[in-house]
Each structure stands twice: as structure tokens, then as C-alpha cells.
Amino acid sequence: xxxxxxMRGQGKSPPRVAAGEILWSFVGAFGGIAAVAWLHAxxxxxxxxxxxxxxxxxxxxxxxxxxxxxxxxxRNLLGGHFVSALFGVSVRLFVPAPSWAVCALAVAGAIAxxxxxxxxxxxxxxxxxxxxxxxxxxxxxxxxxxxxPALSGAVVMLVVALLAxxxxxxxxxxxxxx
Amino acid sequence: MSHTVSxxxxxxxxxxDDIYExxxxxxxxxxxxxxxxxxxxxxxxxxxVARLQRATPVAAAMTRTPITATVTDTVRDVARRMGExxxxxxxxxxxxxxxxxxxxxxxLRLIGQNEQASPAALIAALLEPATCTRSGRLAGGDTLxxxxxxxxxxxxxxxxxxxxxxxxxxxxxxxxxxxIEGDTLCGIISRSDIVAACRTEVCP
Numbered sequence: 001x002x003x004x005x006x007m008r009g010q011g012k013s014p015p016r017v018a019a020g021e022i023l024w025s026f027v028g029a030f031g032g033i034a035a036v037a038w039l040h041a042x043x044x045x046x047x048x049x050x051x052x053x054x055x056x057x058x059x060x061x062x063x064x065x066x067x068x069x070x071x072x073x074x075r076n077l078l079g080g081h082f083v084s085a086l087f088g089v090s091v092r093l094f095v096p097a098p099s100w101a102v103c104a105l106a107v108a109g110a111i112a113x114x115x116x117x118x119x120x121x122x123x124x125x126x127x128x129x130x131x132x133x134x135x136x137x138x139x140x141x142x143x144x145x146x147x148x149p150a151l152s153g154a155v156v157m158l159v160v161a162l163l164a165x166x167x168x169x170x171x172x173x174x175x176x177x178x
Numbered sequence: 179m180s181h182t183v184s185x186x187x188x189x190x191x192x193x194x195d196d197i198y199e200x201x202x203x204x205x206x207x208x209x210x211x212x213x214x215x216x217x218x219x220x221x222x223x224x225x226x227v228a229r230l231q232r233a234t235p236v237a238a239a240m241t242r243t244p245i246t247a248t249v250t251d252t253v254r255d256v257a258r259r260m261g262e263x264x265x266x267x268x269x270x271x272x273x274x275x276x277x278x279x280x281x282x283x284x285x286l287r288l289i290g291q292n293e294q295a296s297p298a299a300l301i302a303a304l305l306e307p308a309t310c311t312r313s314g315r316l317a318g319g320d321t322l323x324x325x326x327x328x329x330x331x332x333x334x335x336x337x338x339x340x341x342x343x344x345x346x347x348x349x350x351x352x353x354x355x356x357x358i359e360g361d362t363l364c365g366i367i368s369r370s371d372i373v374a375a376c377r378t379e380v381c382p
Contacts, residue, residue: 011213012194018205025207069209170205 024171028064028164032157033057039156040149050138050149055081055126056157062122063161067173071121075178076114078154080121084110085150088131089143099132106132192219231376236343237336239375240357240365246271247280249324256323257285269356269363270327276356276363278329288318288326333358336365340372347372 033056040051059081062072070076091106110128114120127150130138138145165173197212197219208215245263247256247270260268260282267281283293291303333356334343343355347369357365 011211012198014208014210014212015198015202017207021205021207066207066209068206071209 018170020168020170024164024168025065028067028161029060031164032060032064032160035156035160036153044148049144050141051153051156053127053130053134053138053149053153055123055130056153058123058126059121059154059157063157063173064164067161067165067171068175070175073174073176074158075176076119076121077158078151079117079119080114080124081127081150081154082146083113083117083119084121084124084128085131085146086143087113088128089145091128092132092139093142102132103129192216231341232339234340234375235336236334236338236340236355236357236367237365239340239371240336240367241371242365244269244356244363244366246363247323248272249277249322249327251323252319253285253288253321253323253326254319256280257319267354269331269366270323270329271363272324274363275361276331276333276358277324278327279331279352279354279356280323280327281353284326284328288321331356334367335359340367340375343367344369344372 036051036056044051059077062069063077066072087110088106091102091109095102095105097105106128107125110124111120114124131145134145141148161173165171194212194216197215201208201212201215245259245265245268247259247268249270249272251270256268260266267279267283269276270278270280286293286295286300291300295303332346332350332352334346336357336359338357346355347353354366354368356363357367
């Protein structure tokens, strides 16, 4: 198949999900982000810590919008955020390169690492990028960034996913744990 | 034996539209495109076929109580019984021991016909005036089966796979294999048994 033929795309686009699925995606995401944001505002932030980073918005899409996806399973959620955060912080601390190259290396390396550890979770790419580009408050955390906000926020979202997705009659979560 | 698993055709031609409908019926968000589901389904189907072909033993597909002849039966008697039962051959026993196999081919050879002759060729020969006037009836009917049977018979054990049995049949150009355990006949497996087994195993 030539490159041009491949670029045309030949597959059929998947169907729209059922109405109940849309509702439960909304309910789950609202609960998950509410929990993380509330903990950030009332617990973490006063203590000089953080619970809320942008990549949790992307995790919410997977956890509450596509809970059957292998990308949304607990191993991927927790592992993806954790290894990406570790790698992102390491690149920022130890790679003396122009900022564009540091950004690129953080994300590309995080993807490779998630693949190798069977924890591919797309928001992990954002977690690695934020480790490099985040403000002084996040940078001051050092490797603590991998535990809070990255891992702790993911755990909170996981608990909400277990509750919200299993409350729905036609949903179940997770497909597998590890 | 190696099985090349390719995107084999499935018994019911599942189309992308069927996958699409199934995904819609599921209602949830499946993180995969319909064409990829179809591709995986076809590969999985081919794997299932290969696994079942490897795994089905002859014992599961054979006829357990075959019609048998004994070495002292006459050819006339055996031919009549084959006709009544609608089979083209049967195992020949000597006491309890399997002595050989007799088939239509052996009988045709005895009466001076081409053993590969089709029913149409035999009818043509019977309608030939020369055949009828030569004698009222064909000779050889009193011959004993033991004298014309094929021996030793090609046999398989109950644990032989149907795939292996099919290979043996093709290699020897034969249509049935007595299934023996030790010295005892415990069944017979024919080409049609294998065909039937393939259908029921693959699409129950």
C-alpha cells in the first residue's frame, strides 16, 4: 500500500455511544475531578503541596469516558503517571539541553518507558511535560512530584472510577488490575 | 505439523457493518476501530480452526458400531449387505481379530471391472448386450471375502487426530480406516465422519 493510499484511511468510523454512557461519563468525570480539586484546595495547597495537574483532565476522559480501554486500566493509570513523572523530573534535573529538547525528550522518553513497563496511559505524556514546564512551585517538589500530585491524584481518581463505573448497571471497571 | 494461520474466511461472512452493529449494541466506548475488530476476529477464527484440527481425536468422530464381515462370508452376501447399509466397504473379522477390509473396489476387481469404475460406468457395462448374453449372471459370487479383501488393513488408534486420519486416507487413496485398540476393532472412521466432525467442532 502506498503512503498516499494509507493516508486516505479506509476504515469505518465507530458508532456513537448510548445515551446512558454519555451520562455516566459526565457523572464519573465530575466526581473524579471534584475530588482531586477539592483535596488540592483544602488539603494539599495549604500544606505547600499539589494534587492537581492538567494531565488529570486527560485521565478523566479515559477513566470515565472509555473505562474498557486498556489505556484506562489501574496498572496504566497509576504506573503511567508515576514512571512519566519520575522520568520528567529526571530529565529536568540532569539533562543540560535547550528547553525545546528537554520537553521533547521528557515526552518521548515517557512514552517509551510506559510501553516498556506495559503502563501506556496517554495523560502520562502530559505529566512528563508538566514536570519540565511546570511553575516554580511544582519544580520545588523535586522527585516528590511523582508521589504528589502524580501518584496521589491518580489514586483518588481511581477510587472514584471504581465507585462511579460500577454503580452503572451496564458498566464495570476495571477489566483487570495488573 | 505446522499450521499457517492467515486471515481465513469465517463460515458466516462477517462484515464490518456487523461489527459496527455489535459495537453499537454494546453501547460502551470500545477503544478500537471496527475494521481492526474484524481483522482480529478473522485471525482468532483461524486459530480456533487450527486448534480444533489438531485436537479432535478419531474416537470423537468415528462410528462405534460398524457393520462387519467375517472372512468366511461370501462376496455375494457381503455385497448385498453393503448395498443394504449404504456403505462402500467394511472391516473383515477373523474371530475377534481384524483381518482386513473389503470394499466395492475389491469386488469390482473380482468380477473383472475397473476398480475405479463409477456407478454410471457400471450401468453402461450392464446395458451392453455382450455382457448380458455372455452369461445370465456374473461369476465369483461364491468366493469368500477372505480371498479378496485388502490386508493388512491400514488402521488408526482412537487417539489419532482426525487431521492425521484425513492425511492417511488421502495418502492411501482409501475412504475408511478401522479404529483398533490393541487387537480389537472399536470403530470405523470414514471421510464423511471427518467432514461431519469438522462442521460440528467448528460451528456447533
